[in-house]
Amino acid sequence: MAAILQVERLSKKYSDGTAALSDVSFELEPGEFAAVIGLSGAGKSTLLRCINRLVEPTGGDVSFGGVRSAKASAHEVRLLRRQMGMIFQGYNLIQRVSVLRNVLHGRLGYVGPVRGALGLFSKQDVEEAKSILKRLGLEQQTYKRADELSGGQQQRVGIARALCQRPKLILADEPIASLDPVTAKIIMDNLHRICREDGIACIVNLHQVEVAKTYATRIIGMRKGKMVFDGRPEDLTDRMISHIYGESPDKE
Template identity: 70%
Template sequence: MSALLEIRNLKKTYTDGTTALQGVDFKVNRGEFVVIIGSSGAGKSTLLRCINQLVQPSEGAVLFNNVDTTKASSSQVRKLRREVGMIFQSFNLIERVSVLRNVLNGRLGYMNPITGTLGLFSKRDVAEAKKILLRLGLNQQIYKRADELSGGQQQRVGIARALSQQPMLILADEPIASLDPLTSESIMNHLHSICREDGITCIVNLHQVDVAKKYATRIIGIHKGTVAFDGRPDELSEEIIQHIYQK
């Protein structure tokens, strides 16, 4: 079975001279729940953003479903962003509009610009969005403004928006960094169980090693822009953890 995602010698140096990635290589197979760990500034966020072309790599290749996204046309990039859902640490919701509309925004990549701008979503899309919100325990918040919700509820809306894209892959960039431990566990439970039930491949950036070990089928450790570890959670020793997080 071919990998859903393959990263080849990925490098990124920003215009200010900061080198975020220094030759990253790995593959992700369909159905994996991969957690990427590493200290702040290790290159984790840049790595995720290179996958969906929010950041353009300096060198290397990102093959998603056998297409090199670094050489993709604008139409191929649009297709990529439909098939790859993104969950952000800061939620990235439109605060002044309803929870339902925020989730429906995940369908914009499938619509033409006019109907999307006017919010002319199909009855099928609306019904599906409501099903997703029910699944995430947000059926009582459907018509509330996003800024009326707690942080944990907003992150569940972020998950719902990603799911509404019907993605092959979900990227989650520090999805629990701003949440308390109890809420963090709830978010990770939702994300992990939904991906497992629906067969969605997932890559999550986390700081918390204990959380990574609990949920990951595989852990990748990033240190100063390079892969310092790639293996099963039970293979992650204290010595390796210290190396990954050393300054």
């Protein structure tokens, strides 16, 4: 199967000299569910943001669906981002508007900012957003304001917004970092299930090794900006975990 994503010798050095990423390379196949693990500052978030060009890499390239982002025009980058759903640790919802409107913001890359700001979404878009909310068990919250929801519910709205883009790839940056274990399981169960059912590739950043082993078909270990492990969960040994974290894997 041809790779949907190719990351080639990706590097990012910030103006203060910090090397957030150093020569990272891997490929991702359609439908693959990959977890990226490592300490805070290991480069996990920078990796996702370089993939969708929220952060400009200083070296290497990313190819998504055959389009090389380093050579892509601003218009082409917008088209690439349209196919990459992003889920954030802090939810990134508009708190004072409805859950439905937040989910429909996933369609902004298709309808444009003016029509989106005016709420001029098609009937088909609205019905699709409602259907996605139902899949995530949020149909009763459709018309509530986002700030009326619990943290776990808000994160499911974030997943719904990403799905409303009809993405080929989901990038989830620490989606359960601020949630209790029970709520975290609900989030991961939903994300994993929908990606599997819809054949969406996913890269999820996680601190929790056991969560990564439970859900991922593949684990990438990051340490100080470098990729030090890339393999199946069953091949992630205790010795390698110690190398990735340099200390207890439960610490950040």
